[in-house]
Amino acid sequence: MTRISEFARELIMKQIAFQQRRGEMGIVTIDSPPVNALGIGVRRALDTSIRQFKDDAAVKAIIVICGGRTFFAGADISEFGKEPESPLLSDVFNLIENAGKPVVAAVHGSALGGGMELALVCNYRVAVPSAKLGLPEVKLGLLPGAGGTQRLPRLVGPELALDLILSGRSIGANEALGLGIVDRIAREEALLDDAIDFVRSVLREDKPLARVRDRGDRTEPYKDRPEIFAAARAKAGKTARGFLAPENIIKAVEAAVTLPFDEGMTRERELFVELRESTQSAAQRYYFFAERQASKIPGLSADTPKLPIKRVGVIGAGTMGGGIAMNFLSAGIPVTLVEMTKEALDRGIGIIRSNYENSAKRGRLTTEQVNRYMALLTPSLDTDSLGDVDLVIEAVFERMDVKKSIFEKIDAVTKPGAVLATNTSFLDVNEIAAATRRPEFVVGLHFFSPANVMRLLEIVRGAKTSEQVMATVLGLSSTIKKVPVVSGVCYGFIANRIMNPRREQAEAVILEGTSPQDVDKALYDFGFPMGPFALMDLVGLDVVKRDEPYRTVKQDLLNAGRRGQKTKAGYYDYDDNRRASSSAVVAKIIADVAAERGIAQHAPLTQEELIGRLLYPVVNEGARILEEGIALRASDIDVACILGYAWPVFTGGPMFWADTVGLPTIVAELRKMAEQHGPGFEPANLLVQKAESGGRLTS
Secondary structure, three states, rough: HHHHHHHHHHHHHHHHEEEEEEEEEEEEOOOEOOOOOOOOOHHHHHHHHHHHHHHHEEEEEEEEOOOOOOOOOOOHHOOOOOOOOOOOHHHHHHHHHOOOEEEEEEEEEEEEEHHHHHHHHHEEEHHHHHHHHEHHHHOOOOOOOOHHHHHHHHOOOOHHHHHHHOOOEEHHHHHHHHHOOOOOEEEOOHHHHHHHHHHHHHHHHOOOOOHHHHHHOOHHHHOOOHHHHHHHHHHHHHHHHOOOHHHHHHHHHHHHHOOHHHHHHHHHHHHHHHHHHHHHHHHHHHHHHHHOOOOOOOOOOOOOOOOOOOOOEEEEOOHHHHHHHHHHHHHOOOEEEEEOOOHHHHHHHHHHHHHHHHHHOOOOOOOOHHHHHOOOEEEEHHHHOOOOOOOEEEOOOOOOOHHHHHHHHHHHHHHOOOEEOOOOOOOOHHHHOOOOHHHHHHEEEEEEEOOOOOOEEEEEEEOOOOOEEEEEHHHHHOOOOOOEEEEOOOOOHHHHHHHHHHHHHHHHHHHOOOOOHHHHHHHHHHHHOOOOOHHHHOOOOOOOOOOOOOOOOOHHHHHOOOOEEHHHHHOOOOOOOOOEEHHHHHHHHHHHHHHHHHOOOOOOOOOOHHHHHHHHHHHHHHHHHHHHEOOOHHHHHHHHHHHHOOHHHOOOHHHHHHHHHHHHHHHHHHHHHHHHHHHHHHHOHHHHHHHHHHHHHHO
């Protein structure tokens, strides 16, 4: 068995690593598709290759380069939780760092996470102009755990290192050159040749064997400047509220400044392990894979032919229609924008241009880009102008008769094979499709507002929507930089439907004696950017319209002229700086509505009770969505809630969060609520089955 295992390892190593000699240089090429992740196979190949060149006296320097589309794009996070196998990443890094001869990283594609840490272990770094380098571990609830927090500050100083590691942002090769991270820019198509030329110059000049770990010139000046770490903590408290990783990152960079290198590495490891074992990191790693899984439909072949989408039509130039159009314009796809009146059309085009110009003022676009995008936009007052589009998206008033009338028209004027999409948030896509002669080409494309910013795109598959149409719109979502989540047809689809119970319970508990500010605070402390009442005041109570068959607090507020922040009065009172305070007027309205509806008021709910009352019904609705087959996976529900409703990603979304709370606990609490408040709280069959069997919603 041992011989077979060793033979297999040797075979795998040969498939991954290619060694060659160029004069005095040993070249290690690693090619492990798709992204050269630093898993066990790659680590073994690197270990073997570096050792061979290290021990070869004729080899004076080593170049590490990758085949395929990228340099090492990071660690293999699928190995987390498994028994570690030798050589460990730290063993390979120690081998490279102590090779006793110059080791040069030749970077193309992305050197991310462990890939950038490997580059920092090398004595020098050469990169093509298009290369990207970064330490994005914070996005997985982690910190760079292979020396990134210790070496980067020694190279660029702690302030810049904190900015790069806390943001997780990538930088281009030219910026990296200016910062001293990269030593030479290579030609795009001649990376290896230029790396060889660079190494020859290093050998010719007989440069000292510099190691990043030995540098202190960029950290020494900061040993007595604790204020930079206090400033980093203050900033993280605002931009990454509730996340654990930023504090550990700051502590690790502090260690790079205040401790010798080896002690700093020990501290980094302690802080990394603490994060790796946390629920937050597990949630963020789960979400990382969930977002990538969302675009995959079981049974839909990757070979399914896609329809060409070269021109798009959008009906409705309002807030949603204009935002939808911008997605395609920014992707270089021409758009015909249709409205009923010239005034509405001009207003919509003006807002689109203003949005682009504001981006240009912030440095995110150039004037040339703004003009190029606007040149792709064709305004129209006639649906007949949609005859040549490949996809038309309707984004008009949320009323079934209006939408069916529009679909009858576009069915008549658009060419055969054109995809007809509705942006409805709640209505029945099958009923809309029935208004056409080609229901197989009708699909829901539910964008979230603001449509040019929000990354979520719910793709609603009708009963007759064809596989070709599904493959087309899934591919298109990537083109316009959206994350697609596939939904079946039901009222509200996934995101709006599952979050509706939170709204209902928020409105219910304020009538029972808990204040709006207590509700908002509970959800804010949970991790949401704001609670539902603060959000309604921000958006405008007159915008979020909903007809109810009984008297409501919201309607009374509107009757009193309280429309939210724009009138300095909504669920809260607002001063001239839009600072909120509780309102005696609102308290009286709540009491009056409760009295008329016969709702008894009691002591305010605690924060823990509020989280259960507001969010356990969300989990329950998610279980029903799974039971009905509306969502393909529990993880799709989590993606929809995180991207559509800003559910805190460090909890993993409602379904993952439910698994961490414990399904038996949630079932028991829902049953108590059902006894107190009615059968609407009865736990879903799927939830009960999972709880009783010890299962998980996200398994």
